[in-house]
Amino acid sequence: MGAYVNPIYPYRAPTDLQGGAVQRKPLIVIGAGPVGLAAAIDARLRGLDVLLFDDDKTVSVGSRAVCYAKRSLEILDRLGVGDAACQLGVSWNIGRTFMDEGEVYQFNLVPDPGHKRPGMINLQQYHIEEMLIARALELGADLRWQYKVVAVTPAADHARLTVETPDGTFDIEADWLVVADGARSPIRRHLGLDIEGRVFQDRFLIADVIMKADYPAERWFWFDPPFHRNQSVLLHKQSNNVWRIDFQLGWDADPEEEKKPEKVIPRLQAMLGDDRPFELEWVSIYTFQCRRMTDFRHGRVLFAGDAAHQVSPFGARGANSGFQDVDDLMWKLALVIQGQASDALLDTYAHDRQFAADENIMNSTRSTDFITPKSRTSKTFRNAVLALAREHPFARKLVNSGRLSMPSFLTGSALNTPDVEAFEGQMVPGAPMDDAPVQVNGQDAWLLDQMGRAESGFAGLLFADSPPTPEVLAALQTLQQGRVPVQTLIVTPHTMNIPGVRVIVDAQGFMAKRYDARPGTTYLLRPDQHVVARWRSLNASAVQAALARATCNTSA
């Protein structure tokens, strides 16, 4: 057993960025948390130069965001760190809920087979950040540690930054600025931008405990347990024998007092119920808010992650929604910077992610109100649900100890083209793509790993049970050679060799079922793996019209 030691990243003097006229960079990111780092990686993958400033010189102190949901793992796969995260992370699907002394309910996050990634892994934020930093550097992102941005002056076609370093202060300009500087966001405050919502009057003690324990890799949640009466407790396994334990303390708790080891250790001993040895790696007291900025976009300044929106921790919707922000933002930013889409495309980043933030806030607020009832009546109902949950399935569904993060269905996105033909199932325009096991060149593979290979990242899926006609092949070629190229994959139930076309084999029929597909069914997919439009037969001009809409190029 041993505590984690934070790495120190080397400082580099800003000699290359200052002196003479103020330099202009195409893209600057502020904040080297998971969100800012993911943005820098995605920028590099899309061929953009990126400069990232962080005022610190290390990764997260303490485990902080520990749950990475399936959609985040799929995004991390695209960014190139999915395997590393899953190898080190603790995979779990089972969540158990206890009331008083007994278990009332358990859930399984992935009842549905045929997905590459599990419902959730637990991994300390510092490990994720180390992986993202290594990947960003490998891709040539320019990361600057101990660069503190102290002022931002927005302008019509750029933003000007004043940056403090150990070697003094300098100014620099960015065509585009991505702000991912966390919940307290000094830049958001500096610019005086609104962030509104609800503050919850409760305090939680969070402890990273190093111990050899033989509990299974499951999420355990207690309402009113004998070892911590009238409050809730959460236990989660992390990697390297570190366990996350979260105690609700109530609003009256004294944060300074509760943080002391002499207070924390007896709580842990009462919970563990025996004298097994453990070590405290990190302790923190937190409160939380559910709120978001009114607008995530302010001209050339784009806010992402906790800087733009905050939720209660129940449901792991912080870092997970931050990755989805990046996933949505970076393809749009790349198309705008590269002149392939109009600037209006970035307004849809704000709209789509504000919608998602509202959904996350709604779900995490509902969880919080269930876990920490605010009135006697609310508590009576909560306890009634838990009592009924032992026997009645409907009440189990109402038990809300956190609705674990799942991606939003962006059904209201302006980028979608509505269905004109009948489809069953969940893959409506705006839906995040469902994964499926497939075969490529005779090898087992996963659908989502096949997506986003073209330069723009837009993809088509054409379901077929026989080789395509020359007309269809010509249509696919037209789409591939457009201003915004679309690479179409042909999906067949059995192996088929079609020169010049990538074929994926849906041998087990997962795709046909999940996408309600018949021969001829065609999907157009965004670079962030959301459905844009679908048809029962391929028509190149219909696809082009949907593509124009999905890139805000319709008025041209």
Added chain:
Amino acid sequence: MSPLNTDPNFHEPGRHFFRDFSPGDEFYEHLIEAHNGLTDEQSEALNARLILLLANHIGDLRVLREALEKARG
């Protein structure tokens, strides 16, 4: 088959819920919100009125008898 349905049953005609917990969570939010700002006594009275309204809507005495038994535990 027992007359009382204890499987998840919250729904709304014409609305599609992508997550199975959403309609129940929405009901629960409305339920707690309905009590917002009330004293404990007012809340008790609200609950009584609510039970009577719903019981009349259900109407079927077999269902109501079974629900009363199960609620008594």
